[in-house]
Amino acid sequence: MKLATWNVNSLKVRLPHLLEWLAANPVDVVCLQETKSEDKNFPLAELQQAGYQVAFSGQKTYNGVAILSRQPIGDVQCGIPGFEDEQKRVIAATIDGVRVVCVYVPNGQEVGSDKYQYKLKWLAAITAWLKEELAKHPRLALLGDYNIAPEDRDVHDPVAWQGNVLVSAPERDAFKALLQLGLRDAFRLFEQAEKSYSWWDYRMMAFRRNMGLRIDHILISPALQCSACHIDKAPRKLERPSDHTPVVAEVA
């Protein structure tokens, strides 16, 4: 089963890239973030035409998540149970016996800000919920835009970024708390090229200069075998790309 995650930064704008990518990479499951699309505007027909069933939870302007699947989608859950949140950042579903959890972790804006506090609370809430979810569904994959670069090797310039949002110690501790649930970072199960990133700023020719961060991740539970994981930089080279690029893992 091939699983992918991609922050598309507007599904409306990126739909041609997504369809092109799916045609070239017919993965089984795709988790999307930042669809920025109300449910009534979701491009359902186009994605069904491409062979995918879809579950989505969107809102105007901001956030928005979706799961695309070639196999039937069951037991769809939106949001974190017991955590009041108007922002559409979580959708989970069971596909072929695997609990697929798609997340768009808050950005946090600036260390110490209200949004940063919200990010840490949100991460604590989802970690507590995932602990329960793992007990119910040992075969679980957590995919998405985590807005956390877990280690310095996931940052193009660790000195410049030190202490910044996305790399601060409390955020990295929150990521480690997910690993402590038994989840494994699929990307780091395999040898990877140095300076592998999943996001590059639109400014400063950051992609061309490979000034990036690895903030999009696929975490998998111990019950899942993982045979490969890679970042696909190809879509970042297209005209009008998303600032994030897909991450793909193969599990069984």
Added chain:
DNA sequence: ATGGCCGCCCTAGGCGGA
């Protein structure tokens, strides 16, 4: 030194992203 790009929205400058 600063900001430099995108996408969004009550179409235009401000917000949020990372």
